[in-house]
Amino acid sequence: MEAFGIRLKELREKYQMTLQQLADQLNISKQAVHRLESGEMKPSSELLLNVCEIFNKPYEYFRDNIDKRYQLEQICFRHNSEKEVKLVTLLEIKQEILDEVTYFINLENLLGIERTFENPLADLGINNKKDVEKAAKQLRKKWRLGSVPIADVVETLENKGIYVVEVQHNEEFSGLSTMMNDEIPVIVLNKNVKSIERKRLTAIHELGHLILKFSKHLNEETIERYCNHFAGAVLLPEEMLWEELGKKRLGISFSELKRIKETYGISIQAIIFRASETGYISSSDLSSWLNNYEDWKNNEMKIIGSGNFLAREKPIRKENLLIRALAEKRIMWSKAAQIMHSNIDTLKMAFGSAVLEIRN
Numbered sequence: 178m179e180a181f182g183i184r185l186k187e188l189r190e191k192y193q194m195t196l197q198q199l200a201d202q203l204n205i206s207k208q209a210v211h212r213l214e215s216g217e218m219k220p221s222s223e224l225l226l227n228v229c230e231i232f233n234k235p236y237e238y239f240r241d242n243i244d245k246r247y248q249l250e251q252i253c254f255r256h257n258s259e260k261e262v263k264l265v266t267l268l269e270i271k272q273e274i275l276d277e278v279t280y281f282i283n284l285e286n287l288l289g290i291e292r293t294f295e296n297p298l299a300d301l302g303i304n305n306k307k308d309v310e311k312a313a314k315q316l317r318k319k320w321r322l323g324s325v326p327i328a329d330v331v332e333t334l335e336n337k338g339i340y341v342v343e344v345q346h347n348e349e350f351s352g353l354s355t356m357m358n359d360e361i362p363v364i365v366l367n368k369n370v371k372s373i374e375r376k377r378l379t380a381i382h383e384l385g386h387l388i389l390k391f392s393k394h395l396n397e398e399t400i401e402r403y404c405n406h407f408a409g410a411v412l413l414p415e416e417m418l419w420e421e422l423g424k425k426r427l428g429i430s431f432s433e434l435k436r437i438k439e440t441y442g443i444s445i446q447a448i449i450f451r452a453s454e455t456g457y458i459s460s461s462d463l464s465s466w467l468n469n470y471e472d473w474k475n476n477e478m479k480i481i482g483s484g485n486f487l488a489r490e491k492p493i494r495k496e497n498l499l500i501r502a503l504a505e506k507r508i509m510w511s512k513a514a515q516i517m518h519s520n521i522d523t524l525k526m527a528f529g530s531a532v533l534e535i536r537n
Contacts, residue, residue, distance in 0.1 A: 181225075181239045186214040188232045203227055222269050270344050270365065274355070277342045277495070278363055280516050284498040287507050294338035294362050296388045304392045306454065309403050312389060313410030324417060326441045330377045331490045334364060334384065341380070341492040343368040351375065354383035362387045366492075374444040376490045381408035406454055412443040415455040422457060431473050435484040442486035446470060504532050 189199050189210075200207045203224060212218035220228065225239065285292055297319040298312050317323070320337060327333060331341050340363045352366045364383045370376055385404035395403070421437050422429060434445045443451075449470060453463040474483070499516060502508040510521045517524060 181220060182214040182216040184239055185210075185228065188234070189214075192232070199231075202231055222272075226268060270346070270353075273344050274342055274363060274365060275357075278340050278357060278361065281340055281495055281498070282361075284495070284502055284508075284516075287502055288498065288505070290498075292338050294360070298388050298390070301390065302392060303389050303395075303403060306403070306406060309389075309406045310410055310415060310454075313407055313414065316388075316411060317414065324414070327377075327412065329488050329490060330380045330412075330442075331366070331492055334380060335492060335494040338362070339364055339384070339387075341366065341494070343492055345369055352379040352383050354386045356387070372444075373486050373488055373490050374438065374442055374447070377412060377442050377486075377488075378405075378408045378444070378447060380490075381411050384408075384411075405450075409443065409447050409451045409454065413437070413441050413448065413451050415451075417441075418448075418451050418455055419457065422452070431470075431477070432481075435481075439484040439486055442488060445483065500528050503528065 189196075196207045196210045200210045203210070205224070209218065213220060228234075228239070297316055301308065301312055301315060303309060303312060320333070322333070334341055340361065342363060342365045344365055345368045348367065348369055348371075350367050351370060352364065354362070354364050357363055364380055364387070366376055366380060370379070382404045385407040386400075389403070389407060391400050391403070418437075421440075422433070431445070434448050437443070437448055438445050446467070449463065449466045452458045452466070453460065458466065496517070499508070499513050503510065503513055510524065514521045514524055
């Protein structure tokens with residue numbers, strides 16, 4: 178019997194409801210309720226939402242794992258993208274996050290891999306923009322990123338103990354971040370976002386939500402701006418920007434900004450904001466540059482292109498763990514296909530089934 182069915186039956190009996198009474202409240206048949214409780218039928222997102230409302234229980238209460246249920250803490254969205262996510266869709270995304278991270282954890286446990294996350298900025302409070310710049314520099318230092326462009330942001334995050342999950346949604350939704358069980362950091366990106374630069378900025382923006390310790394007096398709008406500032410500062414630190422643009426300039430061409438975009442994986446618009454944040458240009462120049470950027474984007478960019486940063490920016494840790502588990506025969510191909518939402522033949526073509534044995 179599925180955990181959902183077990184809990185549904187427990188709650189129905191606790192509140193002394195008959196199958197028919199619950200069926201009437203859910204606007205389904207008595208037989209459907211019985212199938213749900215027996216595990217023969219899985220609930221839709223809308224039905225699950227109704228069950229949560231009827232019994233006043235959180236979505237995570239009905240997780241598959243009865244012995245250990247992972248729970249999501251407060252979810253932080255990129256910009257105002259929560260307005261683009263309907264409640265039912267949000268529940269689906271939360272369920273997908275829980276499923277994907279649970280797969281991660283189970284694979285790591287299976288392979289004897291211990292992974293803990295340490296906040297590199299735990300000792301730094303954020304009160305103003307200077308603190309944000311300091312935080313970006315400290316992150317690069319503690320993560321040993323040096324003074325060079327970050328080749329792959331997602332891979333870096335995964336290597337530092339952060340679970341990165343991709344979901345499919347409309348492009349207005351960029352990403353979100355959350356903590357599971359107060360100790361497991363999760364960043365969610367939208368697979369349908371095609372812009373590599375936007376994905377990189379979003380990923381570090383969400384990292385900011387997870388690791389920056391904001392002062393209590395800062396409101397949500399300011400925190401969003403500071404997370405954007407943090408993302409830009411990590412991708413393109415102040416000293417690197419000034420080195421790229423040069424001092425005492427009388428003008429900057431869009432061709433130069435395009436080259437910086439191609440080198441550092443940060444959009445031209447974000448570069449312009451970095452120029453303002455670091456004091457390279459004044460606030461009046463910022464407004465002028467942004468207006469000129471819109472004109473350039475609508476005219477000349479169509480001819481010469483906007484430039485592209487070459488990077489994968491896709492989560493690969495789960496796939497790598499899965500390949501290892503298959504090679505060590507710790508998992509069956511059927512289970513691997515379930516985890517990757519694929520079929521066995523496709524996986525064997527992608528991963529290959531030949532294995533070199535180690536005898537010692």
